[in-house]
Amino acid sequence: MKKTKLYLHLKKWLEIAASEYSMIKKNDRVLICVSGGLDSDVLLDLLLSPMLYLPEFESVAFHVDLGFDPQHEGLTVLDNFLESKGCEYYLEKTDIGPLAHSIKNRKNPCFLCSRIRRKHIFEAAEKYGCNKIAFAHHKDDMIETLLINMFYGREISTMVPNQPVFGGKYHLIRPLAYITEKLVKKYAGESNFPYIQNKCPTEPVSKRAYVKKLLDYIEKDNKNVRENIFKSMRHVKPDYLLRPEMTLTDEVEAAAER
Numbered sequence: 001m002k003k004t005k006l007y008l009h010l011k012k013w014l015e016i017a018a019s020e021y022s023m024i025k026k027n028d029r030v031l032i033c034v035s036g037g038l039d040s041d042v043l044l045d046l047l048l049s050p051m052l053y054l055p056e057f058e059s060v061a062f063h064v065d066l067g068f069d070p071q072h073e074g075l076t077v078l079d080n081f082l083e084s085k086g087c088e089y090y091l092e093k094t095d096i097g098p099l100a101h102s103i104k105n106r107k108n109p110c111f112l113c114s115r116i117r118r119k120h121i122f123e124a125a126e127k128y129g130c131n132k133i134a135f136a137h138h139k140d141d142m143i144e145t146l147l148i149n150m151f152y153g154r155e156i157s158t159m160v161p162n163q164p165v166f167g168g169k170y171h172l173i174r175p176l177a178y179i180t181e182k183l184v185k186k187y188a189g190e191s192n193f194p195y196i197q198n199k200c201p202t203e204p205v206s207k208r209a210y211v212k213k214l215l216d217y218i219e220k221d222n223k224n225v226r227e228n229i230f231k232s233m234r235h236v237k238p239d240y241l242l243r244p245e246m247t248l249t250d251e252v253e254a255a256a257e258r
């Protein structure tokens with residue numbers, strides 16, 4: 001493995017994020033979710049490389065094929081890539097993509113698609129004895145998700161670096177949380193990782209694609225906009241926000257107490 005300057009930079013920030021959020025503990029077994037995109041190629045590569053500060057852990061790579069490509073050409077490429085990494089891995093073929101785009105579900109394919117995919121991922125974690133589930137979401141994904149949740153979900157929230165689920169049975173971890181998409185893609189290019197095109201018809205017109213374009217546009221005038229949004233998530237001033245929504249009962253009780 002070539003220890004380029006970029007590799008060392010990414011490793012440093014992966015280990016900082018993982019340490020700050022206690023993502024990996026000794027003897028954890030991590031299910032590394034590999035989508036076929038460059039981001040998860042990079043995640044896999046970095047997690048399989050020797051760690052300086054993180055404790056020893058085991059890992060299993062896992063891919064859910066969404067069924068957009070009936071010829072499975074991409075799957076063969078991914079299979080070869082995973083084989084070349086010498087790790088334990090599993091590929092699962094599904095028809096989640098076409099199902100999420102069926103006539104009955106035209107309005108919001110992403111919701112159903114993500115939901116069923118998550119189900120498969122949790123089942124895989126159970127099957128392969130993993131307690132941590134690693135996603136390749138990076139800093140830009142967190143920034144975009146914050147805006148998506150505000151624009152469309154009416155809430156201020158994002159994907160967090162370490163999230164316990166099912167009462168702590170699993171933890172969803174995002175070791176690339178402190179790394180920008182630009183650097184992730186640069187490293188993937190430098191390393192010649194394969195890119196499997198997501199043939200989902202919704203992807204180019206998704207909310208994420210819209211927010212990405214919007215940020216690119218703002219960035220022309222304010223080159224720090226992404227970094228500023230990311231930093232703002234650490235500088236929350238609840239006193240300068242609205243109080244949480246109250247139910248009518250809460251309002252009545254509050255009025256009675258006044």
Ligand code: SF4
Binds near residue numbers: 100109110198200
């Ligand atoms: S863009 Fe396509 S692949 Fe991604 S969540 Fe939406 S439906 Fe699924």
